[in-house]
């Protein structure tokens with residue numbers, strides 16, 4: 001799908017298989033999400049702009065590369081996005097974090113906002129929204145609506161599992177926002193869960209069910 005990158009690396013795919021397994025424990029599930037987030041972070045930041053600086057090694061002064069521009073912002077969609085954010089921050093420890101609380105209404109599947117706290121200058125930064133599940137796409141679309149409303153113009157979306165209908169909806173609503181995912185599943189069930197999926201990511205991350 002145009003604008004959607006499925007990161008097919010064998011290490012990611014192996015870990016996704018473990019995530020899908022209903023016998024995987026809460027602690028392993030959380031560790032796996034964090035590890036996959038690190039690997040996805042490597043891919044989503046591949047094209048970051050760089051600049052050349054001078055650095056003094058023990059032997060000589062040399063030109064060397066550093067990432068240019070303001071520190072980027074990671075935006076976990078609460079709750080389930082938190083473990084993904086932890087993995088992204090393992091690789092980008094200086095990134096800023098904006099928290100966005102959304103839950104799906106179980107009847108309508110609409111995203112309901114309950115919390116938003118972002119850096120004041122978020123509009124000037126590259127923003128990476130993270131949520132393990134892109135199901136109907138309502139949460140991702142609401143999150144990006146919210147961030148664009150705060151003035152953000154440079155956005156990327158990272159998830160573990162994208163359902164094809166959700167990815168299509170997000171691309172249609174926000175064609176300027178590229179998506180990175182570890183896997184794409186074809187369908188949703190009547191309750192809006194991704195099939196085969198991995199179940200409820202928030203519950204499996206935090207052991208709430």
Ligand SMILES: O=P(O)(O)OC[C@H]1O[C@H](OP(=O)(O)OP(=O)(O)O)[C@H](O)[C@@H]1O
Nearest residue numbers: 078079080103104135136137138139202
């Ligand atoms: O694409 P959608 O149909 O909007 O579904 C995806 C959303 O559903 C899950 O969150 P949930 O509402 O279960 O909240 P939680 O993270 O607090 O468990 C998931 O983490 C996404 O945020």
Ligand SMILES: O=c1cc[nH]c(=O)[nH]1
Nearest residue numbers: 135193194199200201
């Ligand atoms: O399959 C799904 C869909 C939405 N949210 C989840 O946690 N899992």
Ligand SMILES: [Mg+2]
Nearest residue numbers: 078079080102
């Ligand atoms: Mg959620």
